Amino acid sequence: MTQNKKEEGIMKVRSLFFGILISFCFLGMCFASKVVKLDCNAIYGPTSFHTQGAMEFAKLVKKYSKGTVIISVHAGGALGFKGPELLKAVKDAQVPMSDILMGVVAGSEHIFGVSSLPRLVKTYKDARQLYEDLKPLYKRAALKWNQKFLYAAPWPPSGLVTKKEIHTVSDLRGLKTRTYDKNGARFLKELGASPVPMPWGEVYSSLRTGVIDSVLTSAESTKNGKFWEVLNCFAKINYAFPLNMMTMNLDYWKSLSKEQQKAILKAAREIEDMQWKNSENRNIESLKILKQHGMKVYNPTKELNKAMDRAARKIIDEFMSKTRGRAKDILKKYVK
Numbered sequence: 001m002t003q004n005k006k007e008e009g010i011m012k013v014r015s016l017f018f019g020i021l022i023s024f025c026f027l028g029m030c031f032a033s034k035v036v037k038l039d040c041n042a043i044y045g046p047t048s049f050h051t052q053g054a055m056e057f058a059k060l061v062k063k064y065s066k067g068t069v070i071i072s073v074h075a076g077g078a079l080g081f082k083g084p085e086l087l088k089a090v091k092d093a094q095v096p097m098s099d100i101l102m103g104v105v106a107g108s109e110h111i112f113g114v115s116s117l118p119r120l121v122k123t124y125k126d127a128r129q130l131y132e133d134l135k136p137l138y139k140r141a142a143l144k145w146n147q148k149f150l151y152a153a154p155w156p157p158s159g160l161v162t163k164k165e166i167h168t169v170s171d172l173r174g175l176k177t178r179t180y181d182k183n184g185a186r187f188l189k190e191l192g193a194s195p196v197p198m199p200w201g202e203v204y205s206s207l208r209t210g211v212i213d214s215v216l217t218s219a220e221s222t223k224n225g226k227f228w229e230v231l232n233c234f235a236k237i238n239y240a241f242p243l244n245m246m247t248m249n250l251d252y253w254k255s256l257s258k259e260q261q262k263a264i265l266k267a268a269r270e271i272e273d274m275q276w277k278n279s280e281n282r283n284i285e286s287l288k289i290l291k292q293h294g295m296k297v298y299n300p301t302k303e304l305n306k307a308m309d310r311a312a313r314k315i316i317d318e319f320m321s322k323t324r325g326r327a328k329d330i331l332k333k334y335v336k
Contacts, residue, residue: 036256037070038248041098043083043200046075047224049282050244053153053275054099057246060267065260071097082199084108090249091146097248102138102152103181109141111327115154115243116180117319118187118312120334124280127154127241133330138245147247151268153275156218156283158184158239161231163213165296169307177214178203180242183315184216187239190311207231219286219297220279228293236287237300237308241279 040058042051051073058071081089086098087105106113114120114134121127131152142149166172173192179185185195196212200221206212207230215227222234246268253261287297300308316335320328 034257035068035070036260037072038096038252039079040071040073040246041077041079041081041086041089041095042073042075043077043081043086043099043101044075045224048075049220049275049278050099050153050155051075053271053278054246056274057151057267057271060270061264064263064266066263069256069260069263077199077201082201087145087147090247093249093251095249096252097150097246100245100247101180102243102245103183106181106183109145110322111137111141112245113181113183113319114327114331116183116240117316118183118239119309120312120316120331121241122157122238124154124241124276126334128276130330130334131243133333134327137327137330142245142247143250145247146250148250148253150246150248150264151272151275152243152245153272154241154243154279156220156279156286157241158216158218158237159222160235160237160239161215161217161222161227162233162235163231165233165298166235166304167301168303175214176212177216178206178212179216183319184239186315187308187311188216190314191307204230218283219290220282222295223286223289228290228295231295233296233298234287234290235298235300237304239308 040054042054044051046052054073058073061069061071079095081095081098083101083104084107086100087108089095090098090100102112103116106116111134115127115131121130131154138152139149160166160177162175164171169191172188175188175193176196177188177193178198179188179195180197185197188195193214198206198212203212203215204225204227207215207227214231215222216239219234256264291297320331320335323331
């Protein structure tokens, strides 16, 4: 073989090699830039700070993933999922991801009922510490339901919204009060009220028609619902700091690249801290707005506080009796 033919053969091999290398690089670039689109369910309307938090989360994910993960937030339960079924809906990938009120799905997973235990914590500082202590258990529970736990943040503390001021237990008797989970229902029943569970979207019309005459909810939700049009008073009973969590179907999660997963987790960390601060600020702002619209905002009497603590302790003790292992050890630090 002549020298020229040898060189020609070497050049062909090199050309083939570089051609294959370029092809792999091109394929790698295409894979890296593959855009993933995800629908995110949000129960509450677009003015709710949890929905707004989900929207901000979507923006951060798009930014950190360099536009390769696009999350579309569907507010107001537009996708047709209302609450108790959400854990299963995300598990079965009926919806890729959702904002979920933990207490509503506590019937499916016991640990998710902690944040709505009545009067277990009474400050944002204690509520955040409780959350950090329990976060590994929340993540483990989500995995059992084929989900990736991304972040959680609290509603402002739940109060009691009524037509008349409530100062004694006798004032609660017969009140038809909308509650958002079984803990709230049991709490009010212990105090003599008549709890009525119902989806958020039905609350205002039910107040209008007399199906219910009061609501256990936050000042933020009272503001968003414009309840001053049908109710007059907001009692700051500091019932609980219930958590909303954002979870994602695990199969969808595993289908993402490592870079996309890192982008989502980075956004989740930032939005979690932001939402905890927003919750506290929103509570202060919402209480001011309620007053501006003529609502009476007041603290409960000592008599009512004692009665609420007694009722709360029964529910906490019952919850503890069904709790095992690490979760029970953690809760013992908070039960007074």
